[in-house]
Amino acid sequence: MHVALLGSLTRAVLFTDIGHSFREAFSMFLETLWALVLGFSLSGMVQAFVPRSQMQKKLGHRRAPDFIRASIYGMISSSCSYAASAMARSLFIRGADFLAAMVFMFASTNLVIELGIVLLVLIGWQFVVAEFVGGMIMMFLLVAFGGLWFRGKSLSAAQAMAGRAPTGAAHGEAEELGVQKVRERLASRAGWSDAARFSMGDLTMLRREMVLGFVVAGFLAVLVPTSWWNELFLHGHGFWTTLENVTVGPFVAIISFVCSVGNIPLAAALWKGGISFGGVVSFIFADLITLPLLIIYAKQYGRRMMWR
Numbered sequence: 001m002h003v004a005l006l007g008s009l010t011r012a013v014l015f016t017d018i019g020h021s022f023r024e025a026f027s028m029f030l031e032t033l034w035a036l037v038l039g040f041s042l043s044g045m046v047q048a049f050v051p052r053s054q055m056q057k058k059l060g061h062r063r064a065p066d067f068i069r070a071s072i073y074g075m076i077s078s079s080c081s082y083a084a085s086a087m088a089r090s091l092f093i094r095g096a097d098f099l100a101a102m103v104f105m106f107a108s109t110n111l112v113i114e115l116g117i118v119l120l121v122l123i124g125w126q127f128v129v130a131e132f133v134g135g136m137i138m139m140f141l142l143v144a145f146g147g148l149w150f151r152g153k154s155l156s157a158a159q160a161m162a163g164r165a166p167t168g169a170a171h172g173e174a175e176e177l178g179v180q181k182v183r184e185r186l187a188s189r190a191g192w193s194d195a196a197r198f199s200m201g202d203l204t205m206l207r208r209e210m211v212l213g214f215v216v217a218g219f220l221a222v223l224v225p226t227s228w229w230n231e232l233f234l235h236g237h238g239f240w241t242t243l244e245n246v247t248v249g250p251f252v253a254i255i256s257f258v259c260s261v262g263n264i265p266l267a268a269a270l271w272k273g274g275i276s277f278g279g280v281v282s283f284i285f286a287d288l289i290t291l292p293l294l295i296i297y298a299k300q301y302g303r304r305m306m307w308r
Helices: 002-049 052-059 064-075 081-093 098-110 113-122 125-149 152-164 173-177 179-186 189-223 226-231 239-256 260-272 277-288 291-301 303-307
Strands: none
Touching: 002 081, 002 179, 002 189, 052 064, 052 098, 064 098, 064 125, 081 098, 081 152, 081 189, 081 277, 081 291, 098 125, 098 152, 098 277, 113 125, 113 260, 125 277, 152 291, 152 303, 179 189, 189 291, 226 260, 239 260, 239 277, 239 291, 260 277, 291 303
């Protein structure tokens, strides 16, 4: 009888934890919903209304003005990693240089104002400064060394694979219209219908990875105590603590499945648990290499480019 009662209590606790995990996943989804809607909408609009010639003119070259424009575009766009990856792909297939598209993606997750506000509220102004200064350093390193990595056969394969990916409509409608026709297309129902199809096509392509990411993140948030994450980090060893923390931080981000704004609450918990400043910052910066996003990159550009 006692065994049966214990089994019933165990099942009840298990079902409760599962329910709380799904609720946490849905809460994370709601927190980033506005960014997802904004990002996928912008992605569809770029594909439907921006002529390839204009995209090549603005972001089609590996030069400073193109990278600066990509950074600014990223700063005023979505802060969600999933939406940023979709938008970066749209820029790439519309004629933007791959490196410029990656600069956009970095800026759209590391230099957006709303991310700074969340950091300020949950952790403190020091992390806001670190986020923006570190984000600029990351993009500088990306531009400085990206030309060595994003080229040759890997780039050609990525371009071919990105062009083959389903997006809900044929890619070429905007440039066939010509720049002078864009205003007419913006005022037409057909143009906005195409934009909606592009957006839904991007969403359809990424929906499995997004669902996986939110669900796993929800379960980790409920079932894995913060103390377990803290055990992965050294404490009280001076320089070696910082070095170990900044090395382990990105790996925790990868397996935590939480991206963009969603990883700030966990970062705050790690900070309160005694993780070093550098370790928390490195965890925050790793929001673009969580496992669901790595799967998305492989689908968008191929495995070789994903590793790069």
